[in-house]
Amino acid sequence: MEHSPAQAPIGIFDSGIGGLTVCKKILEKMPKESIIYFGDTARVPYGSKSRATVIRYAKSCASLLIERGVKLLVIACNTASVFALETLQQSFSVPVIGVVGPGARAACKRSRSGRIGVIGTRGMIGTGCYERKIQQLREDCVVWSKSCPLFVPFVEEGWTEGKIIEEVAQIYLADLMNEEIDTLILGCTHYPLLRKVIGKVMGPSVSLVDSAEETAIEVKEILEGKGWLNHAEQRGEHLFLVSDTPDTFVKTGEQFLGAQLTNVQWVDL
Amino acid sequence: MEHSPAQAPIGIFDSGIGGLTVCKKILEKMPKESIIYFGDTARVPYGSKSRATVIRYAKSCASLLIERGVKLLVIACNTASVFALETLQQSFSVPVIGVVGPGARAACKRSRSGRIGVIGTRGMIGTGCYERKIQQLREDCVVWSKSCPLFVPFVEEGWTEGKIIEEVAQIYLADLMNEEIDTLILGCTHYPLLRKVIGKVMGPSVSLVDSAEETAIEVKEILEGKGWLNHAEQRGEHLFLVSDTPDTFVKTGEQFLGAQLTNVQWVDL
Helix, strand or coil: CCCCHHHCCEEEEECCCCCHHHHHHHHHHCCCCCEEEEECCCCCCCCCCCHHHHHHHHHHHHHHHHHCCCCEEEECCHHHHHHHHHHHHHHCCCCEECCHHHHHHHHHHHCCCCEEEEEECHHHHHHCHHHHHHHHHCCCCEEEEEECCCHHHHHHHCCCCCHHHHHHHHHHHHHHHHCCCCEEEECCCCHHHHHHHHHHHHCCCCEEEEHHHHHHHHHHHHHHHHCCCCCCCCCCCEEEEECCCHHHHHHHHHHHHCCCCCCEEECCC | CCCCHHHCCEEEEECCCCCHHHHHHHHHHCCCCCEEEEECCCCCCCCCCCHHHHHHHHHHHHHHHHHCCCCEEEECCHHHHHHHHHHHHHHCCCCEECCHHHHHHHHHHHCCCCEEEEEECHHHHHHCHHHHHHHHHCCCCEEEEEECCCHHHHHHHCCCCCHHHHHHHHHHHHHHHHCCCCEEEECCCCHHHHHHHHHHHHCCCCEEEEHHHHHHHHHHHHHHHHCCCCCCCCCCCEEEEECCCHHHHHHHHHHHHCCCCCCEEECCC
């Protein structure tokens, strides 16, 4: 009889702390799962770096988690999902899930007018990945995209509300508002922390798609489909690995995870 | 007879493009010098990372330049200067210069009231390095410091003037204004590009110290002292190395260097 991987942990990696928003949603939906999270804090951010460099980094992150026996791998970083999903799917035998596919699918389901917006880092937006994915799923959709490079630094500075971030958001989102989109994909794991500001600028007629939430739904479907959900009595155990020293990760990470961060360890890449 | 290193290039490294402001000042003062610049664009930024990680990165940057035969090494990054100057001075036989010492010396010379401010990245400000250096040089000085984590992203986004960056600067600089400093050290190589905004907020009574300029003066003094200045007929030749692909470096770097960036090559770290 083959050993079922149900008890094995889910592996999640991100360039830093942003992926903790994905981790949070996975834990909300599957509290019995154990998680090993890796944040590549020594090399963060990925969003401004090249395809070649991001693929190289993503491979090392994935290998580290695979060696620790994860049953499924989540790339909880939009930039790495775009550049490295295929490479990682070809390199490893466990299921590998990115955040772009789930976000695009949710937007296609939700949009009535077919006018969809995407915001994200410069690197990710430059690839046109959401446009392509959405076109494959629903030909009648039109997609507008905009990179918002200052959103991540504002979140990391903790300036997630107030006049200044609203002015920044108004500048970045002006074109999308003019195009009268009805759905906006938050294509970066930091952006759910700006949901209030983005919602205020875009108005109540625009539905915001949080890729973190959609990715967690897809993870659950895959594990269910394979019979790999963990049905243990107690809650899962979690381990957080980082490539830089843990202090800043712990301090800033808790607002992303929405819970206390314990069991954080440094690893040498 | 010993071979004089006068013809050898000067080595400069930084976490990314910011150090080009130092490069620019060195070339203005010593146009006959050849330069090898290394920007660690695959691992940028250093300002938010730990001491241990920054020392490890600085060592690899320095080794790369030493192997290429530089006669003097400039750490054109405030964070790396603070964390790694001593380590690099002990590891290599060529003179190694950081940007903190020159900035502190210039501020001490220039300040009348002895009330000095310092701004920089969170990592650098957290070390208190400028305070210590200034106290060593001039006991009567009092130093106030403030980290301004959004300044670098604003410069890299190209938003170096206008209402929003002024509002951000007003928030960051409010405490320093209340302390009635007469001298402000721009303790990050990106900040000279915000000189206009910072000057406007601080007012004409505050003198701004640009570490890049002061570092170039010190490099010249050291080379003169050793008889190592290059007295060639023609201008020097320059080589720019980066750890990520060169495209963004070339595009954004020219405003830092104030000249066209040619001869940019990728190196694998």
